[in-house]
Structure formats: C-alpha cells, structure tokens
Amino acid sequence: MNDTSTTDRPGPSPAGPPREQGATSPENRRGVLDVLARFQGVLVPIVALLVAFAIGAALIRLQGVNPAFAYTTLFRDALLTESGLLRTLQKATPLILSGLAVVIGLRVGLFNIGAQGQLLWGAIGAAYVGVHLAGAPAVVILPAALLAGIACGAVWAGIAGLLKAYRGVHEVISTIMLNSVAAGVIDWLVSFPLKEPGQSIPRSSAIDPAAELSNLGFVPVGFVVALALAGLIAWILRRTTAGFRFDTVGANRDAAHYAGIRIPLVVTAAMCASGALAGLGGAIETLGVVGRYETGSSAGLGFDGITIALLARANPLATIPAALLVGVLRSGAAGLQFETGIQPEVVDVLLAVTLLLVSIPVLARVLFGRRARDGVSLTSGWGS
Amino acid sequence: MTERLLQLRGVTKHYGPVRANHDISLHVDRGEVVALLGENGAGKSTLVKQIFGLVTPDAGEIVVKGDTRPISGPSDAIARGIGMVHQHFQLVPVMTVTENIVLGHEPISGGRVDLPAARARVQELSDRYGLAVDPDAEIADLPVGTQQRVEILKALSRDVDLLILDEPTAVLTPQETDELLRVMRELAESGTSVVFITHKLREVLAAADRVYVLRGGQQVGEVATADVDEAGLAELMVGRSVVLRVEKDPAAPGEEVLAVEGLHVADDRGLPAVADLSLSVRAGEIVGLAGVEGNGQRELVEAIAGMRRPTGGRIHLRGDGTTQGGASGAVGEVDLTRARPDRARAAGVGHVPEDRERHGLVGSFSIADNLVLNRFTHRLFARRGVRNRAAIDDNATRLREQFDIRSAGIHTRAGALSGGNKQKIVVARELSARPRLLMAAQPTRGVDVGSIEFIHSQVVAARDAGAGVLLVSAELDEVLSLSDRVLVIHDGHIVAEVDPATIDRAEIGRLMAGGRRDAQALADEWGAGGEKQGPAH
Ligand SMILES: Nc1ncnc2c1ncn2[C@@H]1O[C@H](COP(=O)(O)OP(=O)(O)OP(=O)(O)O)[C@@H](O)[C@H]1O
Numbered sequence: 001m002n003d004t005s006t007t008d009r010p011g012p013s014p015a016g017p018p019r020e021q022g023a024t025s026p027e028n029r030r031g032v033l034d035v036l037a038r039f040q041g042v043l044v045p046i047v048a049l050l051v052a053f054a055i056g057a058a059l060i061r062l063q064g065v066n067p068a069f070a071y072t073t074l075f076r077d078a079l080l081t082e083s084g085l086l087r088t089l090q091k092a093t094p095l096i097l098s099g100l101a102v103v104i105g106l107r108v109g110l111f112n113i114g115a116q117g118q119l120l121w122g123a124i125g126a127a128y129v130g131v132h133l134a135g136a137p138a139v140v141i142l143p144a145a146l147l148a149g150i151a152c153g154a155v156w157a158g159i160a161g162l163l164k165a166y167r168g169v170h171e172v173i174s175t176i177m178l179n180s181v182a183a184g185v186i187d188w189l190v191s192f193p194l195k196e197p198g199q200s201i202p203r204s205s206a207i208d209p210a211a212e213l214s215n216l217g218f219v220p221v222g223f224v225v226a227l228a229l230a231g232l233i234a235w236i237l238r239r240t241t242a243g244f245r246f247d248t249v250g251a252n253r254d255a256a257h258y259a260g261i262r263i264p265l266v267v268t269a270a271m272c273a274s275g276a277l278a279g280l281g282g283a284i285e286t287l288g289v290v291g292r293y294e295t296g297s298s299a300g301l302g303f304d305g306i307t308i309a310l311l312a313r314a315n316p317l318a319t320i321p322a323a324l325l326v327g328v329l330r331s332g333a334a335g336l337q338f339e340t341g342i343q344p345e346v347v348d349v350l351l352a353v354t355l356l357l358v359s360i361p362v363l364a365r366v367l368f369g370r371r372a373r374d375g376v377s378l379t380s381g382w383g384s
Numbered sequence: 385m386t387e388r389l390l391q392l393r394g395v396t397k398h399y400g401p402v403r404a405n406h407d408i409s410l411h412v413d414r415g416e417v418v419a420l421l422g423e424n425g426a427g428k429s430t431l432v433k434q435i436f437g438l439v440t441p442d443a444g445e446i447v448v449k450g451d452t453r454p455i456s457g458p459s460d461a462i463a464r465g466i467g468m469v470h471q472h473f474q475l476v477p478v479m480t481v482t483e484n485i486v487l488g489h490e491p492i493s494g495g496r497v498d499l500p501a502a503r504a505r506v507q508e509l510s511d512r513y514g515l516a517v518d519p520d521a522e523i524a525d526l527p528v529g530t531q532q533r534v535e536i537l538k539a540l541s542r543d544v545d546l547l548i549l550d551e552p553t554a555v556l557t558p559q560e561t562d563e564l565l566r567v568m569r570e571l572a573e574s575g576t577s578v579v580f581i582t583h584k585l586r587e588v589l590a591a592a593d594r595v596y597v598l599r600g601g602q603q604v605g606e607v608a609t610a611d612v613d614e615a616g617l618a619e620l621m622v623g624r625s626v627v628l629r630v631e632k633d634p635a636a637p638g639e640e641v642l643a644v645e646g647l648h649v650a651d652d653r654g655l656p657a658v659a660d661l662s663l664s665v666r667a668g669e670i671v672g673l674a675g676v677e678g679n680g681q682r683e684l685v686e687a688i689a690g691m692r693r694p695t696g697g698r699i700h701l702r703g704d705g706t707t708q709g710g711a712s713g714a715v716g717e718v719d720l721t722r723a724r725p726d727r728a729r730a731a732g733v734g735h736v737p738e739d740r741e742r743h744g745l746v747g748s749f750s751i752a753d754n755l756v757l758n759r760f761t762h763r764l765f766a767r768r769g770v771r772n773r774a775a776i777d778d779n780a781t782r783l784r785e786q787f788d789i790r791s792a793g794i795h796t797r798a799g800a801l802s803g804g805n806k807q808k809i810v811v812a813r814e815l816s817a818r819p820r821l822l823m824a825a826q827p828t829r830g831v832d833v834g835s836i837e838f839i840h841s842q843v844v845a846a847r848d849a850g851a852g853v854l855l856v857s858a859e860l861d862e863v864l865s866l867s868d869r870v871l872v873i874h875d876g877h878i879v880a881e882v883d884p885a886t887i888d889r890a891e892i893g894r895l896m897a898g899g900r901r902d903a904q905a906l907a908d909e910w911g912a913g914g915e916k917q918g919p920a921h
C-alpha cells in the first residue's frame with residue numbers, strides 16, 4: 001500500500017526527473033506522519049501527559065526535591081505495595097464510573113458537568129439505606145443500598161435532562177447549578193435529619209456491616225463492577241439500537257429527527273443513565289470505602305470524571321486506563337507528601353495541564369500538521 | 385499574449401489507496417472561464433481544494449501568477465487573489481447575511497464592527513452582481529438556494545483574480561443559475577478568471593471557454609466548448625454514450641396512495657408556508673411538483689414525512705400493504721396527519737430529503753450505518769435491540785454495488801465521500817426500502833449524468849412496481865421528463881395541474897410565478913431556458 005506513492009509516480013514527463021529526486025525524502029516523512037496520525041487518539045494524550053510530567057518536574061524541583069525521586073516515590077507508593085494498590089483501585093473505581101457518566105453525555109452531545117452532584121446523591125442515598133435498613137440480610141441491604149444510590153443519581157441528572165429536552169435549558173448551566181444545590185441540600189441533611197447522634201461533625205451514622213462492599217485481596221469488588229460496566233457500556237454503544245440512537249443524536253440532531261429518533265426521550269434517557277453511573281460511583285464509595293456519608297469525602301470525584309472522559313475521548317473502554325492513571329496519581333500523592341513534603345495539589349497541576357493539552361487542538365496540530373483530524377467538537381454549541 | 389494565471393503540473397493527491405488526483409496538469413489564463421467536468425468522485429473537489437490551499441498535494445506544483453511557492457493555506461490563497469465557494473456551505477448559521485459576508489475582513493470604526501457600513505457594502509455587492517439577498521436575514525432561516533448566493537457574494541467581497549466555484553448551481557433555481565452564468569461571463573470579461581465545477585452540461589456549454597475532463601483522478605481530456613455538444617461531453621466524461629432523456633412507458637396509475645386534504649403547514653418562523661393544500665398521488669404514477677424554491681414544497685414534504693406538525697388538514701396513506709415498507713396494521717388506510725417520522729416510515733413513506741448534509745446523512749458514520757440510518761430498528765437489521773452487523777454490512781455491500789457508490793469500502797466515513805456519492809447513499813437507502821409512497825426532493829442534486837440516468841431509471845422502476853412517487857425538483861427539465869403528471873405550486877397552493885408531455889415552458893413558467901407582477905418576465909426567461917446561451921467568445 002505504501003509503495004503506490006513510489007511505483008506509481010508520474011511517468012517520464014518533462015518536469016518529472018528533477019522533481020522526483022527532490023521529493024523522495026519528504027515523501028517518506030509524510031508516510032510516517034500519515035501512519036502516526038491514524039493513532040492520534042492515543043498519541044495525543046500520551047504526549048500531553050509527558051509534557052505535564054515535565055512541567056510537574058519543574059515545579060517539584062522548585063520546591064527543592066529531586067523530581068525523579070518524587071515520581072518514583074509516587075508510583076512505588078501507589079502500585080508496589082498491597083495497601084497502596086488497594087487504595088489506588090479504590091480511588092479508580094468511582095473515577096471509572098464518573099468518567100463513564102460523562103462519556104455517556106458526550107455521546108449524545110451533552111456536557112454533563114453535574115457528575116459531582118449526582119455522585120454525592122448516590123453516596124448519601126446508599127448511606128441512608130445502609131443505615132436505615134440495618135438488621136436486614138446482606139442480600140437485601142446491599143443491593144437496596146446500591147440501587148438507592150443509582151436511583152438518586154439518575155433522578156438528579158434527570159432534572160437536567162428534562163430541562164434540556166423540553167425547555168432547552170443548556171445542560172452545562174443546569175448541571176452546574178444542580179451541583180451547588182446538591183452540595184447545599186446534602187450538607188443540611190447530614191447536619192440535621194441524617195446526622196449521627198451525638199456527633200459534632202456533619203456526617204451520617206455508620207452503615208450496617210452487612211451493607212459493606214468487601215475486597216477480594218487487593219481488588220475491591222466495586223472495581224470489578226466498574227470494569228464490567230465499562231465493557232457493558234462499550235457494547236451497548238457499539239452494538240445496540242439504543243447506542244445507535246445516542247450516537248446519532250450526538251452526531252447530527254437534524255438527521256436523528258429525520259431518522260425518526262425521538263430526541264427529547266434520548267436526551268432525557270442519556271442524562272438519567274449518566275446520573276445513574278455517577279450515583280453508583282458515589283454508592284460504592286460509601287459502601288466500599290468510607291462506610292458512611294461524610295462531608296468532603298467524595299470531593300472532586302465527579303470533576304475528575306470530566307478529565308477522564310476527555311482523556312478517553314468519549315470511548316468507554318478508554319476510561320479504564322484514564323481512571324487508573326488519575327487513581328495512581330491521587331493515591332500516590334498522599335505518600336508523596338508524607339515522604340517529601342510536596343503538596344498533593346501538584347497532581348491537580350499535572351491533570352490540569354494534561355486536560356488542557358488534550359482538549360485544545362494545538363497539540364494535534366503541532367504533532368501532525370494538517371493531517372490532524374478536524375477538531376471534532378464533542379458537544380453541541382450553546383445555541384442548541 | 386494572455387497572462388497565465390494558474391498552472392498546475394503533475395498534481396497528485398492520494399487518500400490511502402484512493403487516487404483522488406493523479407498527475408494532473410492544467411492551466412487557466414486571465415479572463416477565462418474553465419469548467420471541470422467528471423463523474424462523482426473523479427477528484428474535482430480535491431483538485432480545487434488544493435488550489436485553494438485546503439489540501440496539500442502529495443506531489444506536483446501549483447503556480448499562481450508565476451509564483452511557485454506552495455500555497456500554505458486558504459488565507460495564503462486569498463492573499464494571492466484566489467476566492468472559493470465550496471460545494472458544502474461554510475456559513476455560520478446563527479449570524480446574519482451581512483455578518484457572514486464580512487466575517488474576517490469587517491469594516492472597523494472606533495474599534496467595533498461598523499455594521500451599517502458592512503450592510504451597505506453587502507447591499508452594493510448584491511446589486512452589482514444581481515444576486516439578491518436580504519442583508520439582515522439570519523442564515524439558518526434561509527433556503528439553501530439563498531445560502532449559496534451568500535457564499536458567492538462572500539467570495540466576491542474580496543479582490544479576486546481567480547474565483548473557484550464548486551458546484552455553485554446545484555442548489556440554484558434555473559433563473560438564479562442563468563443569472564450566475566451571466567455573472568461568471570461578466571467577471572471573465574472584466575479580467576477575473578473563473579474555474580467552476582458542474583454536472584450540468586448545458587451550463588458548461590453556456591458559460592465556459594474550455595473544459596477539462598477528469599476520470600478516476602486523472603485528466604483525460606481538454607476541449608474548447610465551441611468544438612463540442614452535450615452528448616460529446618457526456619461521452620467524454622463517462623466513457624460511453626449516455627441517454628440524456630428519461631425512457632419510460634406510459635404510467636398505469638392504480639389506487640390512490642396519498643391523499644392530502646386542506647393541509648396547512650407553518651415554516652420555521654411560524655408563518656404559513658402551505659395553505660389549504662390538497663393533492664393526491666396514485667400507485668404507479670410519478671407526480672411532479674413544479675415551483676420556484678421556497679413556495680412551500682419543503683414544508684409540504686416534511687409534513688408528509690412526519691418531520692413537521694401540520695397546523696391543519698389531513699394526510700392519509702392508503703394501499704394494499706403489499707410493499708415491504710408496510711408494517712403490520714398499515715394495510716388499508718393510515719392517518720399520518722400527526723404521525724412522527726418513524727411511524728410515517730413504517731407506514732411506507734420513503735423520503736429523499738432536499739438537504740442531504742443536514743438531514744440525510746451522518747457524516748461521521750460509516751456508509752453501512754448511513755444506509756440503514758432510518759431503518760436501524762427494522763427486524764432485518766436488529767433483533768431485540770441488538771444490531772445485526774452482518775445484515776447491515778450485507779445490505780451495504782449490495783447497495784454500494786447496485787448504486788455504484790464510489791468509496792474505498794462500506795466502512796468508509798460517509799463524510800469523506802464526494803458530493804454525488806453522498807447523494808447516492810440517500811437515494812439507495814430510500815429506494816431499497818421499497819416504499820409505498822416515495823417522496824424525492826432534488827434526488828439528483830450534485831449527481832453526474834451517468835448516475836442521473838441510473839437514478840431516474842430506478843425511480844421509474846419503483847413506479848412500475850406500484851409505488852406512488854412525489855417528485856420535487858428545482859430542475860424543470862427533470863420534473864417535466866420524469867413526471868407523469870405535474871402540479872404547479874405557488875405560495876403554498878397548488879395553482880394548476882398540467883400534462884408534462886404537452887405543456888410549453890413559457891406557460892409553466894407563468895404558472896410558477898403565480899400572480900406576481902414580474903410573471904411575464906419570468907415566463908420569458910423560462911421560455912428561453914431551453915435554448916443554448918451563446919458564450920461570448
Ligand atoms: N478527506 C478524504 N479522505 C478520504 N478520501 C477522500 C477524502 N476526500 C475525498 N476523498 C476521496 O477522493 C475521491 C475524489 O473525491 P472528490 O470529492 O474530489 O470528488 P468530486 O469529483 O468532487 O466528486 P462529486 O462530483 O461527487 O463532488 C473520492 O473517491 C473520495 O471518496
């Protein structure tokens with residue numbers, strides 16, 4: 001295939017020979033670039049990450065610590081000890097789910113900024129059931145708590161879905177506002193009606209031990225569930241009519257309407273599915289890690305989901321490596337602080353730089369020139 | 385000696401295995417109109433995109449006014465005096481006509497865009513070239529024909545020595561087309577060269593001085609228009625002789641398939657577009673809807689297809705339910721007045737939408753997915769919500785072959801196809817569903833002569849198999865030659881029914897112009913439409 005450019009060269013035309021000689025080497029370089037450009041989806045995030053690590057190294061150096069040592073500490077802590085690995089996978093679990101939540105939105109052209117609020121509702125919903133069904137057998141209380149988390153997240157996201165579908169309210173605005181409302185209302189709930197008796201800090205009582213999600217060695221059960229869901233969602237999007245509806249609405253609304261797809265239904269369903277995933281993430285955090293609802297314990301998980309979904313370029317399976325990466329960084333950051341005194345916020349800088357480089361098309365342009373794929377906009381504009 | 389404005393030498397562009405352009409050499413002199421002719425996918429758009437700096441050649445040289453530096457991009461091309469109107473619109477839908485035209489070179493006063501000045505400039509351009517536009521209209525509200533006019537004005541609003549037009553007439557009405565051909569000749573006489581792409585041989589003969597013919601990415605011929613006629617051009621293009629007239633037997637109409645009674649439909653702005661309209665289409669006949677664009681055709685078709693809610697009246701579909709499109713329960717009479725698109729389709733309505741980019745296709749999907757775009761839930765293509773990929777691919781392989789869709793394979797992105805091949809996807813999908821009622825809006829827009837011949841024969845075959853066909857086309861020739869019966873629509877009403885075999889063009893032009901004051905002028909123009917306009921040599 002590659003040799004067409006050399007064997008099928010223009011015949012012996014007058015201008016032929018001199019041009020041919022001059023063209024050989026740039027031609028080959030082009031061929032390599034063409035091949036690389038095909039793997040743009042993988043290469044751009046990797047290069048972005050390397051750039052981010054370099055910038056992070058400079059920041060660490062400024063604080064008087066050897067960057068190589070700092071990074072080694074971070075990764076060793078997160079990956080090479082059993083407790084570190086468990087912690088990493090526990091962190092990655094809600095991240096996969098909130099990443100998937102954002103991915104589902106992106107596939108129908110919606111930017112769900114509200115995974116954070118949906119996740120909090122999932123966490124408190126699961127905690128409520130885990131506390132109030134105390135005494136019930138595990139086969140009842142555990143599924144009930146998980147379902148409660150899923151339902152709470154779905155309903156909360158469904159509000160934004162309905163507003164978008166039937167009133168045209170832009171989902172970015174509604175989900176940002178719903179995030180604030182969720183944080184406020186849930187804070188109130190755990191400060192008053194659901195507060196642990198006799199406690200001064202705002203948190204719920206501990207859940208019944210029967211509702212706890214266990215670990216299989218260093219692998220949390222929740223992590224396995226998250227992996228399975230990533231696979232399931234990838235399959236749904238690729239192989240089912242529901243997935244086809246989602247992608248059609250996301251890619252061309254007018255064509256979706258022509259094709260007989262009911263856009264308001266799809267938009268609402270997608271938001272509910274998105275919220276259900278985020279809510280499950282919150283529920284697993286409550287049942288598998290925290291053991292109760294505690295204000296601040298799930299901070300930022302939903303927002304990391306946005307980073308993960310964009311790193312994964314809206315591909316459900318790619319959320320797994322993306323979430324693992326963020327999980328490793330977040331999990332290793334604690335040890336890093338302990339051993340070197342470097343603030344864990346350096347991880348936020350790494351992630352922010354990576355996200356910036358991935359989402360703006362500049363990097364792809366620098367790497368691939370005009371071979372860069374047209375900046376596919378992942379979401380609909382403000383007008384639609 | 386004439387000045388050589390543009391010289392291409394050995395220009396080559398491959399997309400993977402596809403040889404979009406291969407070793408193409410040609411030239412354009414100052415003050416010339418040059419036409420590029422070729423089948424769908426022959427490489428015409430690719431070639432002009434390279435001249436405009438949108439695509440970088442793999443090999444070869446593009447020399448503009450003696451300057452051999454490679455063209456680095458569209459802004460470089462514009463700086464060197466090249467303007468281009470694309471095959472697919474590049475306008476910002478939420479902005480006004482004026483804003484779109486001055487975008488990128490806005491008149492500035494006091495640090496802000498001087499809108500009154502911009503507006504005046506647009507008005508002046510519009511008057512100078514006789515391309516009427518409302519400077520304050522929002523693009524999203526305009527019909528495609530008007531949008532195309534805005535595109536042309538936008539290109540002309542910069543100083544250009546070479547204007548490239550990629551299928552500029554595909555969406556224009558015959559009068560607008562004639563106006564544009566006149567503008568092209570005027571530009572050439574005032575020293576601006578024009579390169580234009582078209583599939584309409586009449587336009588080539590009317591406006592161009594010379595023609596280059598491309599086939600399979602290669603330049604296979606160059607002729608002066610003075611030395612050739614339509615049949616000769618067609619043969620040069622396709623490599624065989626082409627039947628330019630539709631061959632069909634007289635219709636044998638059966639039962640009524642579509643009954644529209646007292647229909648009212650509003651346009652996007654909520655204004656009445658179709659008012660108290662009634663019509664009927666019978667099985668086994670092709671009913672043509674002739675009318676100047678924007679007289680309610682689009683709204684009527686969309687209402688029948690279920691994409692637009694009528695504000696009054698009734699739409700009924702009847703039939704014996706023997707055609708494949710008829711789902712269970714669709715036998716007999718179905719009320720489609722308030723049906724959604726999926727129900728209209730299940731009842732047996734097929735619809736080739738007039739705007740294929742917007743409604744007919746999803747550019748990021750594969751050809752295979754686009755060929756089932758509105759039938760993806762059909763039991764052939766999905767079971768219990770799981771898509772049957774083998775069946776979807778088989779369908780695609782068969783239709784790609786049958787409709788001669790030129791692409792690397794069935795999994796190619798539809799957006800990467802040439803314009804005419806995109807159109808063939810839509811037509812193939814709708815015809816293959818064997819609808820009871822086929823509505824075809826501009827079914828051959830942007831399609832090459834060989835494929836027009838094929839699509840026409842397929843529409844006739846659908847008719848002969850018992851489908852009712854409602855044909856909407858801006859091509860009067862197409863309406864008159866393909867239809868068994870012609871309805872004239874004006875201002876949302878059917879104003880006449882005529883026999884396409886006997887009606888004369890002047891008469892139908894008068895009817896299409898309705899009660900307008902300039903009816904006589906229009907009628908004259910239509911009457912003259914059949915004659916060849918002599919290019920000014
Ligand atoms: N970006 C692209 N990627 C891959 N293939 C492409 C791309 N652009 C064009 N092609 C292929 O190159 C060939 C030439 O396409 P081009 O658009 O130039 O045809 P055309 O002559 O303009 O046809 P039409 O008359 O239908 O507009 C086609 O086979 C098309 O599928």
Ligand SMILES: [Mg+2]
Binds near residue numbers: 429430471802803
């Ligand atoms: Mg083209």
